[in-house]
Amino acid sequence: MNQLKEKFGIKDSLAYIFFKNPVLVLGLVIGQLAAGDTTLQNGAALSVTYFLVTVPVLVFASVFGKKLPQWLRVVCYALVSTVMLVPAYFICGSFSATIFDSLGIYPVLLAVSTVPIVYSSKIAENSEPLSALMNGIGISLGFALTAIILGAAREFFGSGGLWGFKFADAVYPAVRLPFWGFILLGFMAAIVNLISEAVKKSEETKNSEEGNA
């Protein structure tokens, strides 16, 4: 089982959800989240968009990357990711008609962000399609986890509701402003770092105990 996990890169892709979270640990697409992820719906829409623009590009890069000339690769990746904005628009429209429009430029910025463009050309090209797929799913899940928690927290404290349903007065309206997005992301990153350190320490103590035994 462990060999299978290693072979298909499942172990690495699972790490992208938390311990190598693309936003909180690797520091990618912070600006888009801080500015655009102000409600739970926005978070969900950005997560769906990110999934759709990331996974196909990584698979495309692993399958066709090396067959394309070097100068054409990045253009093709950007093209694939931006084309995937069309299905993202329709999927996001199913839970809110205006959500994609209200997000403004941020979905487009996600399509040309680090993972679809740089990660695909540096890492996905050299990996197998299944491994690239698993990595893409892991990165997208990590992003979705952050986006949904951040969006929910900002909507709850900023407008006293969740998913558009208001059930209380706004506690702290400024939370919806971009600068608070950055501050909250900083706190979330600190929490992730704290947990990672704790897990590392416990693993080290476990290993040392086993070694002693």
Added chain:
Amino acid sequence: MNESLMFQNAPHVRQSESVRTMMTDVIIALVPIYVMAFFYYGPRALLLGLSGILFCVVFSAIGALVLHEKISFDLTPAITGLVIPLLMPATVDYFVIAAACAVAIFVVKLPFGGTGNNLFNPAAVGFASAAICWPAKVFSYPAPLQTLEIFGENTAAMAQSPAYSLALGAVPEYEVLDMLLGSVPGPMGATNIFVVATCGIFLMVRKTVNWITPVSFLLPYSLLLALFPRIEASSFDSLCYELFSGIAIFGAFFMLSEPVTSPKRDFGKFMAGITSAVAAFLFRYFGELEMGFAYALIIMNVFSPLFDEICEEILHVLRRGGKLKKVFFEKKPKEKTEKEEKLPFVRVLKKKKAEEAPAEAVEENTEAEELSEEEITEEPVIEVSFDETSEEEISEEENEEQEEKEPSEDEKTEEEAAV
């Protein structure tokens, strides 16, 4: 451990004073301002100040518990708690003070390492965040000389502050003397110009506040206000109205001069004062909010380390000569070492060896070869063609070195025979 050598965060005091005495001076200086606020608005003003202290001290203690640190009893949270309510009207809700204090402690102070490590002025950030969240509460001022209710809904008569009138381009209806005495609507700690200035002078005399910072701020700020009036009045009248409304004078003594976030060198303080004055003027002139000083201060706090660095560099040049290149000019790119320069040759040699090696060995190292090939094609340094002779020379040199290190078979046999 040698106690004479200690690492300590700012503020650095080289006299008989300590951080505690400095903070005590600031608290003593803030007391008359609270007394005046009590005179104008009643006991609610004092209670707001006490609640500010309470919130900041409690939040600091909670932070210390969360971070597993020892709870310190320094006076800095108390000062933050005292300054924040003075920037707001006396009618402001207690929860607004609590939120501002929470931002000041949990966002500005603790994440950066607590007292002496904060990048921004905690009171300024706390006030700015409250102003963004609840502008209606923070910028609605009660008329002075009325006793406000301590708790419950606000029933006080509200009035337009001079700063608001100026922002609209109208001449305030108040006398300049009233503005100096503080009997005008406004932030409860910033309207009493006489008292604030006296307290500021007290701090300067006590050397708790370096005179350079407030003076280098207030002089250019006044000059800019006089040169670019927003109202149809004489330059002097405009200057008086602009300078005595708002929180600039209070901020110059109690916020801009904070030892942690202001530059450490005198010249740095001077630069920070001037740039803060320009920023505060721009915020006042073009900004929509009345109290642009807080935002200007937050922005200028970012540049404090830069001012220190520039100051250090200038002083270095003045003392020892040389050029200003550390701060003003880019550093020269690091030259390649001999080892780095030889690296492409080594790679080429490795590749050559791998080609000569038997097919089985090549199959085993296919991945490594692919990587090295890619690297070689990608890096522009490696594209430079090498002479065959140079490679041969290198290989010959290597062979010679090996021969020197390892004796040949003939030599070995001779040695054995001798033995």
